[in-house]
Amino acid sequence: MPTGVFFNGRQLTTPTTASAVNDSAMANKNLTVGNVVCLIGHCTSGQPKVALNFGDPSTVAAILGTGELAQAVIKAFNPSDELESPSSVIAVRVDPATQATLNLGPIIVNSIDYGLRANQVKIKVEAGTDLGFRVTTQLGNSYTVGDDINSKAFNIQFVNGGDSATMTVNGTHVILATNDGYTTTTTTIDLTIYSTVQELADYIGTITGWTCSAVAGAENNPTLGSLDPVTSENVLVAYTATANVWAVLQWLNSSASPFVTGAVGTYGTLSYSPFTYLTGGTLPSTDNGDWSDCFAMLQTKDVQWITPLSSSPSIWAMTDAHVQYMSSVGKRERRAIVGDAIGTTDAAAAAVPVTIGSDRTSYCHLGYYDYDSTGKLVLLPPYMAAAVYSAAFAAAAPGVALTNVSMTFRGVERDLVDPLDTDPLIKAGVFCILNTDTGFRVAQSISTWLTNNNYNRVEQSTGAAVDFVQRNVRNAVEPYRGKGGSPAILGAIEAATESVLRACAVAAPNGPGVLVGDATNPAYKNITVGVDGDVFSIQYQASPVIPGNFILCTMNAVPYAGSVSQAAG
Numbered sequence: 001m002p003t004g005v006f007f008n009g010r011q012l013t014t015p016t017t018a019s020a021v022n023d024s025a026m027a028n029k030n031l032t033v034g035n036v037v038c039l040i041g042h043c044t045s046g047q048p049k050v051a052l053n054f055g056d057p058s059t060v061a062a063i064l065g066t067g068e069l070a071q072a073v074i075k076a077f078n079p080s081d082e083l084e085s086p087s088s089v090i091a092v093r094v095d096p097a098t099q100a101t102l103n104l105g106p107i108i109v110n111s112i113d114y115g116l117r118a119n120q121v122k123i124k125v126e127a128g129t130d131l132g133f134r135v136t137t138q139l140g141n142s143y144t145v146g147d148d149i150n151s152k153a154f155n156i157q158f159v160n161g162g163d164s165a166t167m168t169v170n171g172t173h174v175i176l177a178t179n180d181g182y183t184t185t186t187t188t189i190d191l192t193i194y195s196t197v198q199e200l201a202d203y204i205g206t207i208t209g210w211t212c213s214a215v216a217g218a219e220n221n222p223t224l225g226s227l228d229p230v231t232s233e234n235v236l237v238a239y240t241a242t243a244n245v246w247a248v249l250q251w252l253n254s255s256a257s258p259f260v261t262g263a264v265g266t267y268g269t270l271s272y273s274p275f276t277y278l279t280g281g282t283l284p285s286t287d288n289g290d291w292s293d294c295f296a297m298l299q300t301k302d303v304q305w306i307t308p309l310s311s312s313p314s315i316w317a318m319t320d321a322h323v324q325y326m327s328s329v330g331k332r333e334r335r336a337i338v339g340d341a342i343g344t345t346d347a348a349a350a351a352v353p354v355t356i357g358s359d360r361t362s363y364c365h366l367g368y369y370d371y372d373s374t375g376k377l378v379l380l381p382p383y384m385a386a387a388v389y390s391a392a393f394a395a396a397a398p399g400v401a402l403t404n405v406s407m408t409f410r411g412v413e414r415d416l417v418d419p420l421d422t423d424p425l426i427k428a429g430v431f432c433i434l435n436t437d438t439g440f441r442v443a444q445s446i447s448t449w450l451t452n453n454n455y456n457r458v459e460q461s462t463g464a465a466v467d468f469v470q471r472n473v474r475n476a477v478e479p480y481r482g483k484g485g486s487p488a489i490l491g492a493i494e495a496a497t498e499s500v501l502r503a504c505a506v507a508a509p510n511g512p513g514v515l516v517g518d519a520t521n522p523a524y525k526n527i528t529v530g531v532d533g534d535v536f537s538i539q540y541q542a543s544p545v546i547p548g549n550f551i552l553c554t555m556n557a558v559p560y561a562g563s564v565s566q567a568a569g
Helices: 055-064 068-076 117-121 195-205 244-252 288-298 313-326 346-350 382-395 422-428 461-481 485-503
Strands: 004-006 010-012 037-041 051-054 089-093 097-101 107-114 121-127 135-141 142-149 151-159 164-169 173-179 184-190 210-214 230-234 239-242 260-264 273-277 303-308 335-339 361-364 369-372 375-378 433-436 441-444 525-533 535-542
Touching: 004 433, 037 068, 037 210, 037 288, 037 485, 051 055, 055 068, 055 089, 055 244, 068 089, 068 382, 089 288, 097 117, 097 273, 097 382, 107 117, 107 121, 107 173, 107 244, 117 121, 135 244, 151 195, 230 239, 303 313, 303 382, 313 335, 313 361, 313 525, 335 382, 335 461, 346 422, 346 525, 361 382, 369 382, 382 461, 461 485, 461 535, 485 525, 485 535
Parallel strands: 037 089, 037 303, 303 335, 335 361
Antiparallel strands: 004 010, 051 089, 097 107, 107 260, 121 135, 121 273, 135 142, 151 210, 151 239, 164 173, 164 230, 173 184, 369 375, 433 441, 525 535
């Protein structure tokens, strides 16, 4: 018996000409890991405990209001004149602020903002100039108006005459009643069954004596809880049912309403009301549980650098625990820079890194001067400086050190003497800033790791380079998990690994340049891929970039030897 052939996942029995496309070579070979900074702290506006992504500083004040987080995010877009601006900055508001609300009966109005500022929002409901409603929302001197907000749902009429014909709409049912002088006939229509205007109109049209048609554009609008209430409305003459309250709700939830949103309240009629303020926006005090909530949320976000705007050692410990977890179990490598409070002495700072002892967390102890929103030069805490350092790492290619990079500071809290002050601080694991003749420059961008001198643990940039390579390799080979352990698959895994390593060895600006080498000693080598049972194993040698922290200049001084002679004459 003919058995045919197995091709492209199918058994072909009847003779045929078949084709398939192998697009494995079309896979995107580009690097897939970003270099994003995340700042966590306090501000006066914005939704708490969510990642708010900013692509430029122009919208920060409108969303975050004022406070340290807002100031740090704006500064993060200009950390150093020697580096580009980060492509994006993620802000997380830690304050457990609440929204303000107002109950309008069928609509519950909620402020978009959270906190005390939300109580400044007010709303007014009036009759529309021609139809429906006119709604005004206002915050400070900014306001928005929606006029003639309405929605026509369907046209209905009872055309068989009689003494009366009425329609009642109560939110869950449409009730039709007719009376011919002798008999009352009632039809109750369940809106959970006829859930769109078109479905409802089609059904009513099948009832003897009734005509009904959906208004153009409203065919797919919902009926349940959305139609305006009417009681025993005369429909012996043509009548247009409306959903004006529902239309107001849609308007409140559209981009036309920047201050508030709406939620379904108690079914009924929306009453006109003068300007009324929302209430209930609060700003409770923050505790460690709120910080923990922020870090739990960040487990689902892809960030590489984190700074908590806090001088609390317990928050630093929480931060380091987060980056350690995410860099191992979480498989999203990330690093942190934390900062102390204003007034921290060098001696006190030198005692801190050993208590953190992390190859993924740096610690700084000096604040910096900058201008506030009023143009006044103010001293900002060291943790605000830490945010600038994190932003600078995110502004550079992965693996670029901040050592000797100038920061856009207007001054530093205290000038350190190099090497009298910096030597003991750096040996203790403190991230130092120097006031030099050419700007405020990072002495060495180190972590708080003190166990050994391994470059990938001490130098934040080298560790970041390792992170970048490892994660990109994982992402490249992930599609092969679950594939059969054949020589072809092993070859594909090897090719994917080599592709990533090659890209990581391309120098900026065309590549990240996180691996370094030359023709005689390549940046990566010895890629081996094997399979044992259900385990694929990949090994390779790679050379992550290490910053040149020292330049040693030697002059070989020798005595001058020569002679002078006088010409004859």
